[in-house]
Amino acid sequence: MYRKELFVFDNDRPVPACVRSYTQADFADLIRIQEESFPPPFPSELWWNEEQLNQHITLFPQGALCVELEGRAVASITGLLIDFDPDHAHHTWEEVTDGGYIRNHNDNGNTLYIVDICALPAYRKLGLGKLLMQSMYEVVIQLGVKRLLGGGRIPGYHLHASSMTAEQYVEAVIEGKLRDPVLTFLMRCGRTPVKLISGYLDDEDSHHYAMLMEWRNPFLPLQ
Incomplete structure (x- = not known):
């Protein structure tokens, strides 16, 4: 399980924060983050559901992180391991992430692939997205894989x-x-x-x- 405590900054005001692995207790917060982060015309069927989140914490908990502020998750990032071939780079989000269910996660993959990153709009000025991305870089190093990859x-x-x-x-x-x-x-x-x-x-x-x-x-x- 991943956990680090630090400060983020609201202008010059330090705010205690925790980057940690997310768990089943966070599911309602994680779904709310998706709803507020990706409003229409973004397709609502691409928001997380509980079955997908269960797959994340079961198949690859190292790739399921959130930022907690004031006792609740306000931002999240999710990944899986794949075996990436740069000579065959073309793919869709649906193909590479199994539609967000990550049942194709490969423990022996050479690449940590980012499925999703989002934060509640009210907290975006705190730099939570960059904090989560940097945390995933730490996971890349800890696992010894070649790269972090994802479609922006x-x-x-x-x-x-x-x-x-x-x-x-x-x-x-x-x-x-x-x-x-x-x-x-x-x-x-x-x-x-x-x-x-x-x-x-x-x-x-x-x-x-x-x-x-x-x-x-x-x-x-x-x-």
Whole structure:
């Protein structure tokens, strides 16, 4: 089980926080986080349900973390282990995560794949998403796998889709000419681009694209 206590900051005010493995007692809070984090037009059927959450804590508890503030979970991150081949990188969220049930989790996988990360909107200014991502980097190192990987939505793309391709939009974000709520956040967390994937997720704002982003284990060789 994972647990660390630290402070997050509300402007200059330190706030006690705990990053820990989530448990069945957190399920109601975790579902509420999903509902508030991904409002329509995001498909409601993609919010967590209790069966999925049970699979997370049973199959791969090391990849099921939350941030607790004032006695309740207010942010979460979930992952599974896969055996990733960079030469065959194209996939959908549904395929790689088993629709969020992670029954395809591979204890011998070489990659920690992020299924989901979210935080209650009221707490996002506290930097909880970056804290959770950094915590997952620690899991990568502890498990000795090659990388952390995941598909990052590009929800800002719908504002520019009439004037540029998805490839051009991503390039503009990476060059700092545009800012995307998710892609820019992942870059701030230390993730780097691998491949732009079409049809990754039913996500109208992203026009169903996602940028596959990784963080390499710095204690392992690149090959």
